[in-house]
Each structure stands twice: as C-alpha cells, then as structure tokens.
Amino acid sequence: MAVGQRVLESAGFRQEPGRLTRLRAWWEQEHVFGYGLITPALVLLVCLVAYPFGMAIYFSLSDYWVGSPGAFVGLNNYREILSNDVFRQTVQNSFVFTAIALGFKTVLGIWLALLLARNLRFKRLLRGAILLPWVIPTALSVLGWWWMFDSLYSVVNWTAIRLHLITAPGPNWLGQTAYAMTAVIVVNVWRGLPFFAITVLAGLVSIPREFYEAAEVDGASSWQRFWTVTLPLLKPVLAVVILFSTIFTFGDFNIVYVLTRGGPVNTTHLFATYAYQIGLQGGNLGQGAAISLFLFPMLFAVVFLQLRYIRKE
Numbered sequence: 001m002a003v004g005q006r007v008l009e010s011a012g013f014r015q016e017p018g019r020l021t022r023l024r025a026w027w028e029q030e031h032v033f034g035y036g037l038i039t040p041a042l043v044l045l046v047c048l049v050a051y052p053f054g055m056a057i058y059f060s061l062s063d064y065w066v067g068s069p070g071a072f073v074g075l076n077n078y079r080e081i082l083s084n085d086v087f088r089q090t091v092q093n094s095f096v097f098t099a100i101a102l103g104f105k106t107v108l109g110i111w112l113a114l115l116l117a118r119n120l121r122f123k124r125l126l127r128g129a130i131l132l133p134w135v136i137p138t139a140l141s142v143l144g145w146w147w148m149f150d151s152l153y154s155v156v157n158w159t160a161i162r163l164h165l166i167t168a169p170g171p172n173w174l175g176q177t178a179y180a181m182t183a184v185i186v187v188n189v190w191r192g193l194p195f196f197a198i199t200v201l202a203g204l205v206s207i208p209r210e211f212y213e214a215a216e217v218d219g220a221s222s223w224q225r226f227w228t229v230t231l232p233l234l235k236p237v238l239a240v241v242i243l244f245s246t247i248f249t250f251g252d253f254n255i256v257y258v259l260t261r262g263g264p265v266n267t268t269h270l271f272a273t274y275a276y277q278i279g280l281q282g283g284n285l286g287q288g289a290a291i292s293l294f295l296f297p298m299l300f301a302v303v304f305l306q307l308r309y310i311r312k313e
Contacts, residue, residue: 056289056292056293057289057293059285059286059288059289059290060077060078060286060287060289060290060293061073061074061075061077061286062286063076063077063286064285064286064289065283065284065285065286066283066285067283070286073286077286077287077289077290078290080287081287081290081291081294086266086269086274087274087291089266089267089269090266090269090270090271090274090291091271091294093181093267093268093269093270094250094270094271096181097181097184097185097188097249097252097268097270098246098249098250100185101185101188101189101192101249102242102245102246102249104185104189105189105192105193105196105245105249106196106238106242108189108193108196108197109193109196109197109199109200109241110200110234110238112130112193112197113196113197113198113200113201113203113204114204114226114230116130116197116201117201117204117205127198127201130194130197130198131194131198132194133190133191133193133194134191134192134194134195138191138254138255138258139254139258141191142187142191142254142255142258142259143258145183145187145190145259146174146258146259149173149174149183149259150174151172151173151174151175154170154173156170156173157169157170157171157173158170174259174260174263174264175263175264176264177264177265177267180259180260180263180264180267180268181267181268183259183260184255184256184259184260184268187255187259188249188252188255191255192245192248192249195241195244195245195248196241196245199237199240199241200234200237200238200241202237203233203234203236203237203238204230204234207229207230207233207234211229211233212225212229215228215229236310239306239309239310240310242306243302243303243306243307243310246299246302246306247299247302247303250270250271250295250298250299250302251270251271251272251295251299252270252272253270253272253273253276256268256269256270256272256273257273257276261273261277262274262277271291271292271294271295272292272295274291275288275289275291275292276288278291279291279292
C-alpha cells in the first residue's frame with residue numbers, strides 16, 4: 001500500500017490529509033496548545049473562586065435573607081455591621097488571635113525545624129509524626145481538644161493539678177473569656193506548627209554547608225551562626241511561610257467553631273465564625289456576606305506588604 005501511495009505521489013496525485021490529521025496539526029500549534037492547558041484551571045477559578053466572590057459582593061449590597069431575594073441597599077449592610085459592638089469585638093479578636101498564634105508558630109517552627117535538621121535517631125519517623133496534627137482532619141483533632149478542655153473531664157486540669165501547677169478544680173477553659181482565647185490559640189498553634197516547621201526545614205537543608213564551615217573557622221558560636229548565617233538565608237522562606245500561615249490563621253473557622261462557637265459572650269468570634277452565625281444560622285445573608293468580605297481588604301494589605309518584601313529579597 002505504501003508503494004502504491006508513492007507511485008500516486010510521483011504521478012502528481014497527493015492524498016489530502018484526513019480530518020484527524022488536520023485537527024492534530026491545529027491542536028499542536030503553540031498558542032492553541034497553551035490555551036488548552038490553562039483552560040481547566042481557568043474554569044476551576046471561575047466556578048470556585050470568581051463566581052462565589054461575585055455572589056458574595058451581590059449579597060453584601062442587598063437586603064438578602066434566606067428565602068427572600070431582597071432589594072439593593074448599597075453600603076447599608078457595611079454601615080450596620082460597623083456600628084455593631086460584636087463586629088468590632090470580632091475585629092479585635094481576629095488581630096489578637098492571628099498575632100499571638102503567628103508569633104508562637106514562628107518561634108516554635110524555627111526551633112522545631114532546627115531540631116529536625118540534626119542527625120537524630122529515628123529522624124524520618126519523627127518527621128512523619130510531626131506532620132500528624134496537619135494531616136488529621138481538623139474536626140476530628142479539635143474534638144479531641146474539646147474533650148481535653150471540657151469543664152468536667154479536663155485532662156489538662158487533671159494533669160496540672162497532679163503536678164501542683166494549679167489548684168482544684170481548675171479553670172473552665174472554654175467558659176471563661178481569657179481562657180477560651182488561650183485554648184483556641186493553643187489548638188491553632190498545635191495544628192499549624194507542622195506546616196511551618198516542615199517548610200522552614202526545607203529551607204534549612206538548602207543552605208550550603210560551606211557557610212557554616214566558614215563561620216566556624218572565624219570562631220562564631222552556634223548562636224552567632226544562627227543570627228549571621230541561618231536567619232538571613234531563611235528570610236525568603238520565612239516570608240512565604242508567614243504569608244500562608246497568616247492567611248490560614250486569619251480565616252480560621254473549624255477550630256473556633258468546634259471549641260467555643262464564638263463564645264463565651266462573643267469573645268472568641270473570628271470573621272468566619274461571626275459571618276457563619278449571622279449569614280447561615282441567622283439567615284441574614286446580606287450582612288453575613290458583608291462580614292466575610294471584610295477579610296478581603298485586610299488580607300490584601302498583608303499579602304501586598306509581604307509580597308513586596310519577598311520581591312525585594
């Protein structure tokens with residue numbers, strides 16, 4: 001058959017390419033193939049990010065309740081929540097919660113990464129165990145903490161009483177304002193620490209050993225090597241992990257909702273939990289969307305500043 005095709009071509013008869021061949025040639029063009037590869041990602045972004053975000057903006061500008069479409073009210077929802085004492089308390093809670101939790105995760109994450117970078121016995125097993133708080137489903141792990149902080153069966157109080165750190169019966173961790181915020185911060189640090197430590201560990205192992213050897217030759221102590229070699233070279237990695245950790249912490253929902261549901265007396269409400277309470281439990285979708293959208297400009301400012309720092313580095 002191939003011989004016959006060559007004879008026909010030599011006689012001036014060329015066979016036209018089939019439809020499948022033309023389609024393949026069109027698809028292999030650089031601009032067509034490139035757009036084809038990014039189309040699934042664009043569809044996901046439009047369906048899962050752009051559309052819900054647009055609907056949230058529409059809800060926040062209307063008097064929208066569950067079962068009632070409502071009417072356009074402009075910025076009325078934003079004015080109402082800004083005059084709400086609970087919302088102002090929520091803003092304060094969010095910044096306090098994020099700042100304290102992020103500070104602990106930064107210090108403990110660097111310390112844990114330095115520990116895991118050493119040549120320890122069962123190093124691989126320890127690294128896997130460190131990841132458990134991060135990979136376990138949030139609801140399940142936080143339920144365990146809820147039991148440990150329970151006012152009647154608190155393992156934390158029982159242990160502290162046996163060690164003579166506190167007197168019986170111990171504090172009501174989830175029923176008193178200061179203790180409740182402490183509890184949610186502790187659980188958030190426990191859950192977010194593995195992500196921080198493993199990411200910093202990846203940055204540590206990429207630092208060339210020659211820098212440490214040069215510092216040792218110059219007589220630098222371990223503390224001086226950390227400040228002059230490790231920390232400056234870790235700054236770009238720390239900026240990225242702090243950026244992601246800030247976003248995760250600021251928008252936390254599961255930990256606070258499972259442990260305290262924003263209580264006691266709204267002292268542990270964050271933006272996500274308060275928006276859920278107003279929008280879904282209370283049925284006022286307009287104000288719930290407005291509360292949730294307050295996260296956007298705050299996170300945008302944080303992301304902008306940190307990305308500028310990363311680009312500068």
